[in-house]
Amino acid sequence: DGGITQSPKYLFRKEGQNVTLSCEQNLNHDAMYWYRQDPGQGLRLIYYSQIVNDFQKGDIAEGYSVSREKKESFPLTVTSAQKNPTAFYLCASSILGETQYFGPGTRLLVL
């Protein structure tokens, strides 16, 4: 999982602001995923993409948006519609049907 990176490590959001979290992988993986992790809880799927220019909603997609214009990149935008965005955001990638490998995460805090 050294081939999957996320930036920034910490991100601060003001009220009403949209922010974008970056996820890049050089593993040539077709599939990419975004998860949200709240303190003391498991991972919840936000969005996933199995192929360029296509993505599906997970369990908690409301207030988030994604794009998959390149195979290597799957950015996540946390919109102002997401009223409780404070969490640890994890991106993952995989070969279709194989193990998911996680990036180091972005911790989003609200000012």
Next chain:
Amino acid sequence: GENVEQHPSTLSVQEGDSAVIKCTYSDSASNYFPWYKQELGKRPQLIIDIRSNVGEKKDQRIAVTLNKTAKHFSLHITETQPEDSAVYFCAASLYNNDMRFGAGTRLTVKP
């Protein structure tokens, strides 16, 4: 959709003892069951996985068993060491898509 329950939520053992964490899943079609270890503030790391055509898999001190009939799978760690202390997550999915995670087990190994 799939629902994964994980027990116990916390587990404390003495160094050298065994630890067992259990998960149940709801969708009988699920065929891929990974286990991840997450240290504080870090990314989840895959430690072992099993597919539905296998009943048991072992890797040194770690083993996973799967009972498809009962729809449950378990992680077994033998000869525990302090560095095994972490949060462990189970997950279930169909062909690694739309993966669902358990809520996690915080394992503490006391020296």
